[in-house]
Amino acid sequence: MNKKLWEFLRAMENKHYHILWFTVIVSLMVFITAIVYFTGGTSSTVQLLYVPIFIAVFVYGIKGGIIAAIFSGLAVGPFMPAAATGEMQPTAIWMLRILTSVFIVLVVGKLYEHVKKMDDLEKKRAYEDVATGYFNSNKFNIDWTDSISAGTYGSISTILFRFENMDMIKRYVDFETSMKSYIRLLEMAEEFFYMGTVYTISDNKIAVLLPGVDIDRANNLTKGFISISKSPMYIENLPISTVIKCGIVNYPNHGTEAYKLTLMLDKALEQTSRLHSTIGIYNDIIEKEHERYYSDLVSLYHALKNDMFTLAFQPIIDVRKNRISSVEALLRWNDSRHINMSIAELIKRAEDAGFINEITKWLFASVAEQIKLWKEKGIEIPVSMNLSALDLSDAEFISYVTDYIKENDINTRLIEFELTERSIIHNEEIMSEQLMKLKKLGIKLSLDDYGTGHNSLKNLMNFAGKFDYLKIDKVFIDKILKDEKLIMVDCIIRAAHRMGMKVVAEGVEIHEQVEILMTVDCDMIQGFYYSMPLPPEELEQYVLGPIKHEQKYAYH
Ligand code: C2E
Ligand code: CA
Ligand code: CA
Numbered sequence: 127m128n129k130k131l132w133e134f135l136r137a138m139e140n141k142h143y144h145i146l147w148f149t150v151i152v153s154l155m156v157f158i159t160a161i162v163y164f165t166g167g168t169s170s171t172v173q174l175l176y177v178p179i180f181i182a183v184f185v186y187g188i189k190g191g192i193i194a195a196i197f198s199g200l201a202v203g204p205f206m207p208a209a210a211t212g213e214m215q216p217t218a219i220w221m222l223r224i225l226t227s228v229f230i231v232l233v234v235g236k237l238y239e240h241v242k243k244m245d246d247l248e249k250k251r252a253y254e255d256v257a258t259g260y261f262n263s264n265k266f267n268i269d270w271t272d273s274i275s276a277g278t279y280g281s282i283s284t285i286l287f288r289f290e291n292m293d294m295i296k297r298y299v300d301f302e303t304s305m306k307s308y309i310r311l312l313e314m315a316e317e318f319f320y321m322g323t324v325y326t327i328s329d330n331k332i333a334v335l336l337p338g339v340d341i342d343r344a345n346n347l348t349k350g351f352i353s354i355s356k357s358p359m360y361i362e363n364l365p366i367s368t369v370i371k372c373g374i375v376n377y378p379n380h381g382t383e384a385y386k387l388t389l390m391l392d393k394a395l396e397q398t399s400r401l402h403s404t405i406g407i408y409n410d411i412i413e414k415e416h417e418r419y420y421s422d423l424v425s426l427y428h429a430l431k432n433d434m435f436t437l438a439f440q441p442i443i444d445v446r447k448n449r450i451s452s453v454e455a456l457l458r459w460n461d462s463r464h465i466n467m468s469i470a471e472l473i474k475r476a477e478d479a480g481f482i483n484e485i486t487k488w489l490f491a492s493v494a495e496q497i498k499l500w501k502e503k504g505i506e507i508p509v510s511m512n513l514s515a516l517d518l519s520d521a522e523f524i525s526y527v528t529d530y531i532k533e534n535d536i537n538t539r540l541i542e543f544e545l546t547e548r549s550i551i552h553n554e555e556i557m558s559e560q561l562m563k564l565k566k567l568g569i570k571l572s573l574d575d576y577g578t579g580h581n582s583l584k585n586l587m588n589f590a591g592k593f594d595y596l597k598i599d600k601v602f603i604d605k606i607l608k609d610e611k612l613i614m615v616d617c618i619i620r621a622a623h624r625m626g627m628k629v630v631a632e633g634v635e636i637h638e639q640v641e642i643l644m645t646v647d648c649d650m651i652q653g654f655y656y657s658m659p660l661p662p663e664e665l666e667q668y669v670l671g672p673i674k675h676e677q678k679y680a681y682h
Contacts, residue, residue, distance in 0.1 A: 147185045151194060154178035159201040167207035168215060172223070175202065179231060188235035195231045199224030255326035257305065260312050266325040266333050271384040274377055279337045282377040283344035286391045287315070287351075290369040292330040299364070306361045311368055318351050333391075341376040341407065348372055348405055371398040375408045423479050425461065426472060430485060435459055437492055438659030439509070441668060442630055442652040445640065450669055451650055452508035452542065455493050456659045457485070473514065482514045487526055494536050496662060501537075505669055510542035510572060515549030518560045528567060538568035544597065545571065547579035554588065561592045570594040572630070576618070577602050586618075590625035595650075600633025603653075607638055616646040623647070 158174045165171055175198040183191035203220035207213055253265035261269075273282055289308055296304040308330065315332055316324045322336035336344055352372070358365040373394030381387050393416060394408040406412075429435055436458045444451040457469055467475075476482040493509050500507065517523045531538055543564060550557045561571060572595040579585060586596075598618060605611040619629045631643050634653030643651060657668060 144185075147181065151178045151182050151185075154181070155194070155198055155201060159198075159206075162202050162206060165209065167209040167212065168202050168220075169209040172202050176227070176230070179227060180234065183231055183235045183238060188232060188239070191231035191235050192228055195227040196224060199227060258309050258312055258326045260316075260324060260326045262325065263327045263333075266327065266335065267384065267388065269323060269325075269335055270388065273335065273337045274382065274384055279377075281338065281340040281379075283336045283339045283341055283374060284376075284387065284391055285319075285334045285336070285344060285348055285372050285374050286327065286395050287311075287332040287334070287370050287372045288395055289330040289332070290371055291367075295366060299366075303361050303364065303366065307359060307366045307368060310359050310361070311355065311370070314355060315351065318354065319347065341374065341379055344374050344376065345405065345407060348374060352404060371395065371404055371406075373398065373406045373408065380408050419475075422467065423475060426459075426475060427479075427481060429459055429461060430476075430481065430488060433488075434461065435485075435488065435492075436661070437489070437496065438661060439496075439665045440652060440659040441657045441665070442510075442650050443656050445644055445648065445651050450507060452510055453665060454544070454652065454659075455489065455496075455509050455511045457489065458659075473512075477514055477516055482516050483520050483523060486511075486513060486517045486523065490527060490530065493541065494530065494534060497536065497540050498534075499662075500666070503666065505666060506540065507669060508540045508542055508570070510544050510570075512544045512574065513549070515546070518545070518549070518557055524560060524563050527564070527569075531567060542570040542572055542595070544574040546575045547573060547577075547582060547585050548575070550585075550589065558589075558592065561589075565592065572597050573627075575599045575632075577614075583621075586621060586625070590627070593627055595630055596622045596627045597630040597632050597652075600653075603631050603633050603639060603643075606642055612642065612646065615643075615648075619646050619648055 155175065155178045158171070158178070161174065162168060162171050179191055179194045179198055182194035186193075199220060203215070203224065204217070206215065206220075208215045208219075253261055253268075255262040270282075270284065273279060289311060292304050292308055295307060312324060312326065312332055315334060319334045319336065321339065322334050325333040325335070327333045336347075339347070352370060355368055355370055358367045360366070373391050373396070375381075375387050375391045375394055377384075377387060380390055390408045390412075393412050394406040397406040397412050397415075398404060400415075438456045438458050439453040440456060441450045442452045442454060443449070457472070459467075459469075459472060473482065473485075476485050489511050493511050497509055530536065545561075550561075564571060571593045573585075573589060573593040574597045576582060576586075576596050577599045578601065596618070598615060602611050602615055602618075606615055615631075622629050628649040630650040630652055631639075631648050632652050634640060634643065634651045634655045636655060639653075640651060640655060660668060
């Protein structure tokens with residue numbers, strides 16, 4: 127259906143509404159005039175005419191009321207006898223009656239207008255988003271509920287859009303531009319979804335309520351909107367590209383209660399992040415996935431609280447000396463039910479749920495304990511452990527580490543922290559400060575997964591002097607035998623050396639990789655070629671024996 131047709135139907139709807147009330151008012155006027163006439167003429171029954179007059183005021187305003195008052199006055203005026211005398215009324219009487227009712231219409235009409243204005247203002251305040259001027263989530267919930275309970279629509283679809291890069295625009299351009307792009311998106315949505323209503327939801331979301339639109343049409347419309355929103359918009363001559371994702375739910379396909387459908391809408395949208403898709407149509411699988419997600423999270427927290435995690439240690443080999451230089455501690459959760467959850471996924475979930483800091487504290491204490499135990503056995507080997515970005519933004523973490531070191535007399539020379547490039551690029555100033563605090567404690571730092579972030583070379587410059595080691599990510603190492611990645615690795619190693627860092631190649635699996643890495647002066651190698659991550663006892667044997675070049679140990 128095109129926009130013109132839609133507007134025509136809307137106008138027709140309006141027209142029907144007016145025809146209906148017009149008929150009611152005229153019928154009442156005729157009916158009451160007939161009563162007056164058949165009861166002998168004007169008496170107190172004429173007062174009944176105020177019913178259609180007031181209806182006219184409420185429906186058509188003061189003007190409508192005055193017209194109704196004049197017509198009613200004329201109907202019971204010059205041609206209507208007075209009941210008391212049975213004779214025609216004097217002109218002055220019926221004229222006075224008309225004037226009185228016009229006066230009453232003016233008073234009532236003004237009062238009604240005032241009350242309506244106040245009511246509209248209140249509604250506006252309650253239903254309008256101050257920043258954008260569009261309807262807010264209150265209004266959305268009310269309209270959603272009303273359109274379902276009206277029962278006139280067989281199908282109602284709702285779409286929730288999220289402006290994914292609004293925060294980035296806020297951070298890297300400014301707040302005003304981000305807000306203007308958001309409002310522009312709202313305007314575009316209003317224009318595109320003319321058959322529905324557009325709402326501002328929270329800071330960066332837009333909801334569209336589409337009564338009478340089924341799920342397939344909603345999906346097609348959404349695709350259309352996403353494709354037009356892809357072309358950059360110009361905000362004060364600055365080209366801004368918006369990235370949007372969306373969730374779709376439909377009444378009655380997914381449910382019949384507005385409240386539950388709104389929750390589903392959030393889940394449908396959330397799903398797009400997990401599946402790396404743009405449009406998420408709600409389905410039962412989402413519900414089950416959610417249940418599983420939360421039950422996994424509960425088990426994860428339970429495992430943390432009940433000391434059910436263990437550590438595996440992967441040797442890092444100094445290739446020149448052909449001996450272990452350190453080990454990396456990697457978290458392990460030996461719960462067979464969660465065998466499908468990778469450690470990286472586990473860490474991500476703990477970050478999302480907000481208890482990664484607790485895991486890191488557990489990790490730090492366990493690493494410190496292991497260093498002590500090995501010392502007792504005469505093994506002195508540095509252990510590196512992974513920090514999450516959220517650990518450094520937690521001021522408490524550094525004081526926890528400081529206190530722990532003091533209280534337990536830990537040799538910090540044996541502790542290294544690994545931080546990924548991505549985790550430190552936000553809030554560089556604060557991060558640098560935190561890193562310096564750790565360095566002061568004597569803890570060595572590694573820049574982990576190097577090459578997977580944006581602008582890696584710039585990061586290398588910025589963080590030179592703060593990191594002792596640079597770990598080149600496996601994605602580079604995987605390709606050094608095949609393509610030009612070797613040149614890049616060579617350059618990275620040279621640059622790192624000039625900045626006083628030693629380089630570790632991660633994920634080395636075959637002998638040829640070791641050979642080629644040695645030609646470009648790589649200092650250390652970590653990977654399955656030398657050893658998989660091992661439980662502590664096996665690592666002890668590994669340390670004490672000669673370096674084995676085989677994948678003998680499997681503990682991951
Ligand atoms: P990462 O820090 O890059 O750790 C190295 C990962 O690569 C480990 O996976 C290790 O088992 C694997 N790996 C090592 N050599 C090879 C190889 O030659 N081939 C292949 N295919 N893989 C190799 P893991 O243990 O599954 O850990 C995955 C990621 O999870 C880690 O990547 C790290 O980012 C994170 N992680 C692990 N343990 C912790 C932890 O205790 N705390 C935090 N915050 N993150 C952790
Ligand atoms: Ca690491
Ligand atoms: Ca790594």
